[in-house]
Amino acid sequence: MVLRMSALFLRTLREDPADAELPSHRLLVRAGYIRRVSPGIYTWLPLGLKVLRNVERIVREEMDAIGAQELLFPALLPKEPFEATGRWEEYGDNIFRLKDRKDADYLLGPTHEEMFTLTVKDLYSSYKDLPLALYQIQTKYRDEARPRAGLLRGREFVMKDSYSFDIDEAGLDKAYQLHREAYVRIFNRLGFHYVIVEAMAGAMGGSKSEEFLATAEHGEDTYVRCSSCGYAANVEAVRVPVPDPVPFDGAPAAHVEDTPDTPTIETLVDHLNERHAREDRPWTAADTLKNVIVTLAYPDGHREPLAIGVPGDREIDEKRLEAQVAPAEVEAFDEKAFAENPALVKGYIGPGALGEQGTAKIRYLLDPRVVEGTRWVTGANEPGRHVIDLVVGRDFTADGTIEAAEVRAGDECPSCGHVLETARGIEMGHIFQLGKKYAEALDLKVLDQNGKLVTVTMGSYGVGVSRAVAAVAEGNHDDLGLVWPREISPADVHLVATGKDDEVFAKGADIARALEAEGLEVIFDDRKGVSPGVKFKDSELIGVPTIVVVGRGLAEGKVEVKDRRSGERTEVAVDDVVAAVT
Ligand code: ATP
Ligand code: MG
Numbered sequence: 108m109v110l111r112m113s114a115l116f117l118r119t120l121r122e123d124p125a126d127a128e129l130p131s132h133r134l135l136v137r138a139g140y141i142r143r144v145s146p147g148i149y150t151w152l153p154l155g156l157k158v159l160r161n162v163e164r165i166v167r168e169e170m171d172a173i174g175a176q177e178l179l180f181p182a183l184l185p186k187e188p189f190e191a192t193g194r195w196e197e198y199g200d201n202i203f204r205l206k207d208r209k210d211a212d213y214l215l216g217p218t219h220e221e222m223f224t225l226t227v228k229d230l231y232s233s234y235k236d237l238p239l240a241l242y243q244i245q246t247k248y249r250d251e252a253r254p255r256a257g258l259l260r261g262r263e264f265v266m267k268d269s270y271s272f273d274i275d276e277a278g279l280d281k282a283y284q285l286h287r288e289a290y291v292r293i294f295n296r297l298g299f300h301y302v303i304v305e306a307m308a309g310a311m312g313g314s315k316s317e318e319f320l321a322t323a324e325h326g327e328d329t330y331v332r333c334s335s336c337g338y339a340a341n342v343e344a345v346r347v348p349v350p351d352p353v354p355f356d357g358a359p360a361a362h363v364e365d366t367p368d369t370p371t372i373e374t375l376v377d378h379l380n381e382r383h384a385r386e387d388r389p390w391t392a393a394d395t396l397k398n399v400i401v402t403l404a405y406p407d408g409h410r411e412p413l414a415i416g417v418p419g420d421r422e423i424d425e426k427r428l429e430a431q432v433a434p435a436e437v438e439a440f441d442e443k444a445f446a447e448n449p450a451l452v453k454g455y456i457g458p459g460a461l462g463e464q465g466t467a468k469i470r471y472l473l474d475p476r477v478v479e480g481t482r483w484v485t486g487a488n489e490p491g492r493h494v495i496d497l498v499v500g501r502d503f504t505a506d507g508t509i510e511a512a513e514v515r516a517g518d519e520c521p522s523c524g525h526v527l528e529t530a531r532g533i534e535m536g537h538i539f540q541l542g543k544k545y546a547e548a549l550d551l552k553v554l555d556q557n558g559k560l561v562t563v564t565m566g567s568y569g570v571g572v573s574r575a576v577a578a579v580a581e582g583n584h585d586d587l588g589l590v591w592p593r594e595i596s597p598a599d600v601h602l603v604a605t606g607k608d609d610e611v612f613a614k615g616a617d618i619a620r621a622l623e624a625e626g627l628e629v630i631f632d633d634r635k636g637v638s639p640g641v642k643f644k645d646s647e648l649i650g651v652p653t654i655v656v657v658g659r660g661l662a663e664g665k666v667e668v669k670d671r672r673s674g675e676r677t678e679v680a681v682d683d684v685v686a687a688v689t
């Protein structure tokens with residue numbers, strides 16, 4: 108196909124957009140790939156849409172290659188399935204909610220575990236139907252607190268999400284591994300540098316989970332890596348000792364008198380909200396203990412891991428707190444050692460009855476001041492039942508921001524003890540062993556070989572397709588503009604005709620047609636009355652990998668072929684130009 112610049116719906120800009128800080132954002136807007144509609148919401152202009160489609164094609168090819176089948180769900184979804192899994196509440200302000208004319212609740216899908224689970228339940232009933240992997244490339248909606256950097260963090264964005272369905276753990280492991288390999292191929296083809304890091308299960312619950320982070324100094328994710336053993340993990344997922352623990356003297360913290368001896372989740376909520384009202388300062392995430400990781404240890408030796416994440420930007424309530432309880436990591440608890448030296452145990456809480464996994468009810472008391480580093484968590488000490496191992500700076504933060512929870516460079520690698528380094532990246536993909544969480548909540552069961560009903564085990568796997576457009580741009584540009592890898596470039600060749608000579612333009616059109624006949628995509632700058640300087644600048648800004656200039660040299664039967672990335676120019680005979688660029 109030939110895109111003629113004289114007609115192409117494109118206006119390049121000389122000035123950087125005022126709201127754009129990152130190069131990818133600046134350049135994608137300036138080069139006419141995207142236009143902002145509203146924060147985190149963008150229009151794909153013709154060139155941008157071509158790049159997006161190219162990323163989609165790569166993702167689609169690799170998903171098809173592992174036998175995943177494509178389908179397409181609506182973005183507009185009813186509330187009920189999300190209520191059944193608890194996510195209608197859990198998402199809080201992060202989803203777009205709307206009502207229909209009959210006052211029924213709907214949402215714009217932020218991710219589709221519920222819908223896939225229900226559809227498989229609808230159509231499949233036997234182990235013979237499994238394994239199964241389904242995917243879609245679809246527009247997602249999340250009301251992100253800080254939409255940022257153009258396409259990198261949109262409120263409307265394109266995601267490839269896939270889901271695997273298996274009868275047992277071995278099947279899930281295999282599906283996970285297949286996806287992992289497909290992701291390696293996808294990100295290699297997209298042409299950016301990335302790392303695979305361990306990721307925390309977070310609010311989704313489940314077991315194994317890894318992220319693909321594009322390495323980028325402006326990335327929002329911080330990860331640690333060990334140059335000795337290769338261990339790498341998102342800081343949200345790592346557990347390293349705090350270097351200098353504050354000694355616990357056994358005495359209750361001063362505020363304990365504020366709260367009853369046997370606190371319940373309700374009294375915790377009241378306590379935190381009262382404090383909030385009393386103190387003349389902003390309510391931070393630290394006050395409500397963001398991402399506290401706790402372990403419940405029982406007298407019989409069995410342990411329940413829990414992770415509690417409570418967003419701190421608003422008043423918490425009981426439901427939210429409970430909804431956020433999810434499985435985490437198990438730590439040993441030594442009752443005797445604790446009796447001898449309470450400082451060993453970094454915090455303890457007397458839990459109440461545990462409900463089903465993922466919706467545990469706990470009764471506890473936390474001292475929000477621990478986040479200021481003055482004292483470890485203290486609490487009601489129900490004999491034999493303790494929550495242990497709360498660590499300042501790792502499990503929650505001093506100033507309420509995620510950044511402050513970072514593992515510091517210099518901490519020990521949990522795998523080999525070597526010194527860790529930290530670095531930043533952009534989350535491009537996320538693979539996740541969900542296990543039975545969604546299948547249980549939505550009752551997805553099939554008959555096994557013995558005619559017995561068993562719950563299906565699932566995985567979920569996401570790629571940020573629109574985010575990838577920005578991430579590739581972020582990793583492929585120079586002072587002059589974008590420099591696309593060929594596979595996702597909006598065109599293979601940017602052909603520039605210069606001067607006023609009609610013959611030049613006619614020859615340019617011939618070359619464009621010849622390239623097109625070879626199956627190449629061509630941008631042909633056939634604009635009349637536009638100076639060569641402007642045309643060259645535009646070609647550099649737009650960033651197609653090969654630029655061909657037809658101009659004065661034509662008199663001697665020559666055109667110039669320029670490599671956008673290296674800047675290298677070569678003179679080529681007109682008749683050889685097709686061979687030179689294919
Ligand atoms: P993040 O940590 O960046 O908020 P996430 O962990 O919330 O991402 P997932 O739910 O794992 O995202 O979604 C799968 C993929 O979708 C992510 O790996 C990312 O590439 C992409 N993605 C998530 N949120 C956005 C967004 N707001 N804009 C663009 N892409 C996104
Ligand atoms: Mg997110």
Ligand code: MG
Nearest residue numbers: 318328534537
């Ligand atoms: Mg993430």
Ligand code: MG
Nearest residue numbers: 318534536537
């Ligand atoms: Mg993720």
